[in-house]
Structure formats: C-alpha cells, structure tokens
Amino acid sequence: MKEKLERLNAIIAEISDIGDATALLGWDQETYMPPGGAETRGQVSATLGRLIHERATSEEMGKLLEELVPWAESELDKDSDDYRIIKNSKRGYDQQMKFPAAMIEERAKLQATGNMAWREARQNNDWKKFEPIMDQWVDFNKRTAELFKPYDHVYDVLLDFFEPNMKTADVKAIFNAIRPKQVELIDAISKKPEVDDSVLHRAYDRATQLKMGEEIASAFGFDFNRGRQDEVHHPFASNLGYGDQRITYRVDENFLNPYIFGTMHETGHGLYEQNVPKEKHRTALYGGTSLAIHESQSRLWENLVGRSRAFWEWYYPTLQKYFPGAVGDVPLDTFYRAINKVKPSLIRVEADEATYNMHIMLRMEIEIGLLEGSMAVKDLPEIWNTNMQEYLGITPPNDSEGVLQDVHWSFGLYGYFSTYALGNLVSAQLWEKIKEAQPNLEDQIRKGEFKNLLDWLRENIHQHGSKYEPQELVQRITGSKINGDAYVKYLQTKYGEIYGL
C-alpha cells in the first residue's frame, strides 16, 4: 500500500504544480498583464484547468483511492498525515467526479457572461440586466445540490465547497445567536454623537504610504524574500506555492484606510500561507484549510491587532512623523476613534467591525431563500432594501449600491459570503486563547513586537495546512466549535469603551 500512497502523492504533486502555475497566471492577469493578453491568457488558463481536471479524475486516481481509502480506515491513525492525505484526496476526487463535463463547461460560460452582465448592470443601475443571470445561477446551483444528494439542507452542498463539512444549520444557529446582540450594539452606538473621522480623509502621499505598509507587513513577520506586494484594483492574496506568496494593495491618496488596513488584511492571508511548512507543499495537506479560517487570520491582523489602541500606541508616532501635515497635530485618541468609527453603511467592503456581519447575514438569508424556493429572484431588490432597513436602518438609493454591489453572485459563488462573518467570529475566539497563553500580548503589541503572536498562530494553525477541517481545527484550539460569543464580547468591550455605552 505504501507504494500506492507514493503514487497518489506523485499525482497530487503534479496537480499542485499545475495549480501553482495557474495561480501565477491569475496573479499576473490582475497585476501586470497588458490588456491585449486577455484572450491568450484565457486559453492557457482553461487548458491548465483541463489538465488538472483530467489528472484529478483519472482512472488511475479512482483505482488508487478505491484501495487506499479502506486501508486508511482500518490501518491508519486518523490523526496521521497519511490518513488525512487520503481523506482530502478522496474528497477532492468525489467533488470533481460528481460534476458532469457539460456542467463544468456550462459554469465556465455562465461565469463569463454573468460577470459581463453584472458589470454592465452595476454600472447602469440596471437590475433587469442581471436578473436572468441570477435565475440561471439559482437553477445551476439547485442542480449542483442534486448531484450531491443526500444532504440535510440544500445549502449544505454549496457551503461545503468553501467550508469543508460545515452545515447550514450550524451557521444559521451561530448567526441567529449574534444577530440580536449586534443589532442592539449598533442601535446603542447610533444614539451617541457621531465620531469625526475627517482626519482619515486628508492628504497621504502614495510613496510614504507604501513605505509604511512594507514596514508594518515586515513587523508582522511577512517575509519579502518569500513574497511580494503589488498594486491592483481589488486587493487579494495569492499563494503560488512554497516560498512565493503574493499580496496586493490599492492606494487612495486622500483616504488612509484602504491601503493601510488592506495591507494588514492581505498580510494576514500571506502569513498563513507563508508558514505552512515546506514538507506539506505538493501534498493534499498544503494551503489554508478553508476560507473562514483564512479570513480569521486576515481579520486578526487587520482588526484585533491593527485597529487596537495598543498597536497605535506603538505606531502612531511614526505615522505622525511620516504625515506631519495630516496627523501631526491630531491626538492619538482622536485618530483611534476615527479608525474605529461605527456607522451603518450601504457597502459591505467598507463596513466597520460592528456592522460588517449584518451585511453577510442578509446575503446568506437570500442565498438560502433562493435555493429553498421561498424567495424569487425578481423580488431580490425589494427584499434587499427591506432587510437593509431592518438590520442597519438604511435603504440603498439604488440597486448598484444595494443588491448589485458584489461580484460573487455573477461568478456563481453561493455559500461564499458566510465565510467572511465566520472568519470574524473565529478571529475573536483565537484572540481569547492567545491572551490566555500570552497575558502580556497587549504590551508586546505596544512595543511593536509580534513574534510571539505569529509563533502562536504558526504552532496552532499555520503548520497544519489543510490537515484539519475548520470546525475540527477551532475545536482543537479553543475547546468549542465556531461560535459568536467571543466576537460579541469583543465588540461590546471595545465599542463600549469608545462610545461610552
């Protein structure tokens, strides 16, 4: 059997190489590719995608797993790397095998036309333009769910692509528990005087911002010998294989937040991948384990560290030195309150820590409603606006700033949104554990020392790669599954102090 396992690993190593090449092409497409290269790039990426699919669903792969799975179940320790390699490989194989070739093609086409229609619809505030695409995606996702029967809930199937083994019932229970508490907090804050955050909208020159971002990413522990940072329209982090993690940014010279907090966020993603050990590369255990766990890392660095008072007690004097015109005469407390201003807003990606999850719950309810059939696509703009009013007390003036704002649905990504909120919740669960292990955590941050923090994350999360499923990983570390208690407590404490609640 060892030989068969070796053969499985060899196939996966090859798939992983093609995946890394595909990721590099994808990164280049968003950063430096001239527009003229788009057509060729599309062809090359499609060919690589087909090569991966062929290898991942080959007869040889099927036969190997047929023998390896029962062997692993009876002979191997369930906590061993080999057991997990076989388990993850089987999961990937089953997923790929269930999709008929015709549906894979249909999906690729719908993604292309869907994204084009969405861009136009959003630009022209024209929901009707996008409505037929939404209809097609709902139909496609219903058929996808059928392929994976039996399920407890139709939405489980879609969620599982992003969060292995996460159930709709669990996510609903988690969100139902936090929703009233977040609504209550947002409500209490809205009765307090609005925070003046004009300091963030002053002149921050580009070159100095870039210098600052590199300094902070390095201080967090990002290794620029094994990664780089480049400019894009919509920032992301990309893993090109061991030793090569790319993070990206956007700069606004009249608004400090996008670059600085975006850089901290993407650095968090990059640190996760940078610290998955080399021996896991080119195996079925390489890379972050799920989107929610990934987001817990980015949010932890962006918010728990980057929007904390301790961090700015360390870094604010430097910021004042770099931007004397903007913040030279602004007290730290004014700045701290500005970067933590809570105000219900229309756009998810611009939302603050206290209101962010509400945007997610709204989207998840819609996705579930569409799949269950309790909501109709044609009613979405109205449902969206009604729920925005109920959750955040505001109604979008148009669909571009409402139901049409996100790119995800145009690509058929259903089940994705919830991972953002789950990541927020996990970041706070981890933070409680880190503070238990390192009672002087805040003092470390106040001195600009992040090594012990990164070591803890490396030890508890990064080193495992994708060996453990998200719920399993959180349970191992915190003793309980993903839940919102720590996050709600974190919000109440932090904003209670800032707003005097």
Ligand SMILES: [Zn+2]
């Ligand atoms: Zn992220």
